[in-house]
Amino acid sequence: MNLIKLKKKPPKLEENLVCPLSGLPLGLRPESGGGAALVTPDRRIFYPRESGVFNLIPDPLPSPLADKAALWRQLQENAMLGYEMAPFLNLFATGGPVARYLAAFMDLRGLVLEVGCGPQRGVPAYIPSENPVVYWGLDPLLGEQPRDFPFLLGMAELLPFGSAVFDSLVYCSCLDHMIDYAQALRQAARVLKPGGCINLALDLIEKSEPRPAWLDKIRRGASQTLRATLRKGPLWALNYALAMARLNTPHGAADPFHWRFPTLSGVKNTLQEAGFKGFVEQQRGGLIFLRAYKD
Ligand SMILES: C[S@@+](CC[C@H](N)C(=O)[O-])C[C@H]1O[C@@H](n2cnc3c(N)ncnc32)[C@H](O)[C@@H]1O
Numbered sequence: 001m002n003l004i005k006l007k008k009k010p011p012k013l014e015e016n017l018v019c020p021l022s023g024l025p026l027g028l029r030p031e032s033g034g035g036a037a038l039v040t041p042d043r044r045i046f047y048p049r050e051s052g053v054f055n056l057i058p059d060p061l062p063s064p065l066a067d068k069a070a071l072w073r074q075l076q077e078n079a080m081l082g083y084e085m086a087p088f089l090n091l092f093a094t095g096g097p098v099a100r101y102l103a104a105f106m107d108l109r110g111l112v113l114e115v116g117c118g119p120q121r122g123v124p125a126y127i128p129s130e131n132p133v134v135y136w137g138l139d140p141l142l143g144e145q146p147r148d149f150p151f152l153l154g155m156a157e158l159l160p161f162g163s164a165v166f167d168s169l170v171y172c173s174c175l176d177h178m179i180d181y182a183q184a185l186r187q188a189a190r191v192l193k194p195g196g197c198i199n200l201a202l203d204l205i206e207k208s209e210p211r212p213a214w215l216d217k218i219r220r221g222a223s224q225t226l227r228a229t230l231r232k233g234p235l236w237a238l239n240y241a242l243a244m245a246r247l248n249t250p251h252g253a254a255d256p257f258h259w260r261f262p263t264l265s266g267v268k269n270t271l272q273e274a275g276f277k278g279f280v281e282q283q284r285g286g287l288i289f290l291r292a293y294k295d
Contacts, residue, residue: 010134011111013150014038014054016165019045020158021058047160051145055153056160065157068179071250071259078247078256079177080141083119086240088231089224091172091201091287092117092124098285099126102172105282105289106199108133110167113191115156115184116174119143126172126201133168156184164193172201173287175267176258182270189274192294198276200290204264217255221245223286264288 017026019040026038029046038054039046047056061069087093091102103126110133117137118124121144127135137147138154154160156171157180169188175181188198221241228237247256254260267290268279276292283289 013136013152016162017047017054017056017152017160018162019047020056020154020160021045021062023162026160050153051142053142053145053147053151053153056158057140057153057155058158061155062158065155065179065183068252071252072179074248074250075177075253075257075259076140080119081247082244082257083141083143085243086224086228086232087120089227090118091126092120095125098287099124101282101284102126102201102287102289103128105280105291106168106170107197107291108168108170108199109197110134111165112136112168112170113138113161113166114170114172115139115159115188116171116177117151121146122148124172127170155179156181156187159187159191161191163190164196165191167193167196169196169198170200171198173203175200176203176254176261178259181262181267185267185270186274189271189276189294194294196294198271198292198294200267200288202262202264202267202288202290203286204261204288220255264290268292 017038018024019026022040022045024040026040026047029037029039031037035049037046037048047054049055060066083090091099108128108131112133112135114124114127114135114137117139119139119141123129123135136150138152140153140155142153152160156174156178169192175184178184192198225237225241228240244256249256271292275295277295278293280291281288
């Protein structure tokens with residue numbers, strides 16, 4: 001007798017969204033002109049669709065995130081310039097050994113959400129394509145459209161999903177761009193299923209001993225210029241370095257792109273307080289890989 005295997009349909013991103021402010025389910029509201037928006041049951045809050053992508057970033061942001069919104073937007077604008085000019089400086093585009101190490105390090109299963117997945121069209125190079133997972137990406141930057149994967153505009157601090165939805169989460173080189181990474185990690189604990197895995201790649205400037213910020217700026221600048229030179233030649237790298245040097249560092253930020261660089265102990269403590277255990281850690285190519293499991 002032939003047994004017909006019934007495959008479970010993969011879940012749909014737009015059917016799993018909730019209001020990031022209230023947690024209420026969202027319904028689809030057709031808009032004049034053929035568009036659509038997501039609305040709360042009381043029809044008081046709506047989230048528009050831009051270029052075919054739902055935007056689940058509340059506007060205005062709630063307090064206390066609102067106090068830092070202008071500064072964060074400025075950093076995001078600066079960073080976008082960098083991603084457009086030199087995408088190869090980011091892990092999503094580079095591939096190569098570090099991306100392969102990260103792919104092998106992460107514990108990805110079932111339904112995976114990457115938070116801060118980047119502005120690029122394709123699935124990041126560090127997400128293993130042979131892994132039988134369902135991959136969704138979230139980022140505050142619209143970036144290249146259409147994406148090759150289910151994508152939405154959102155913020156880590158206000159994840160627009162119900163509780164215990166995901167089997168695995170990925171955060172790669174993005175905690176240092178967030179307004180409040182501790183709130184983001186608490187949200188991670190909320191949306192992960194018990195036993196689910198959070199996978200992080202951290203650019204840690206300050207590992208144990210704090211160093212002066214100017215020294216770190218020079219080290220980052222030199223390393224990026226060297227990589228740009230190897231990839232595009234010295235003249236191109238010089239132009240890139242000059243363009244980046246012209247960007248403002250908004251008052252209160254670590255540099256023109258980053259809010260602040262969390263410490264490894266700060267990240268681990270926050271994860272522990274949020275209910276994670278079973279930490280595994282590895283250092284590769286200037287990044288710390290960290291994974292932990294929700295109790
Ligand atoms: C350096 S890029 C990393 C992209 C990709 N994950 C990689 O490693 O190549 C940082 C990303 O974090 C995103 N980001 C900034 N603030 C965020 C926030 N509050 N919530 C989620 N993502 C954020 C940026 O838009 C950007 O795409």
